[in-house]
Amino acid sequence: MPAFHVLATPLDLEQLRACVLDPRAGGYASFEGWVRDHHAGRAVDGLDYEAYTMLAEREGERIVAEAKARFDVVDACCAHRVGTLAVGDLAVWVGVSAAHRGAAFDACRYIIDEVKQRVPIWKREHYREGDADWLHPMAENA
Template sequence: MKSFSISPVPFDIAPLRERLLDAHAGAYASFEGWVRDHNEGQPVRGLAYEAYVALAEAEGERILAEARQRFAITAAACVHRTGELAIGDLAVWVGASAAHRGAAFDACRWIIDEVKARVPIWKHERYATGAADWLHPGG
């Protein structure tokens, strides 16, 4: 089963969380990234994400494999949206389970930071002024 996926449609986090349950896990941490109404001082009307799906999923799997080696976690998963998203929509979810909360929290933060830095996903933000801008990982 894939640990990282790109989703062109909204997704439910409950089944994703269930996949992380483990008798050895005493902790679970998650991160949800939502579309906000501003960026760098500009009001945002909406955005679209595009990805090179095959490469994005391969790099995402590498990141999650690295997380499992770096942190004392039992499992981790991540899903990132593509397509048109409105203000408030869920754009990305990360979850990690571990014996202890510290590892789960640390892995979660590391995973989202690495996804934003390394995975080929581009964000096309549309501003209230009528302007638009493409942002790449890290943005």
């Protein structure tokens, strides 16, 4: 399984977590990003994610490789949804295994922060008032 993938189907947490399980690892950290019901003081009913998939996966793979080298982790994986998501849906997942918890936490944070900054995935929020806005880069505490 690739270290980073863009999926149009719901994320399978059991399958994703299995990608980073390893007997050399003593620690595991993960991050789950869900669609929330508000942004910048506005009620959100849902959102759409779009990606330039080939470029997104290439840049995502680069980010995961950087984290593995920088933080001395055993393995790492990240998956991001595209398509229409409802409030509460899982939009992005990061998992990292390492010999020690500190490296796992640090690498996990690095991956999600870099994905939000560098990967060409765009978010269109649908507001309760009926309008919608495209947001990118996705670094605005999403």
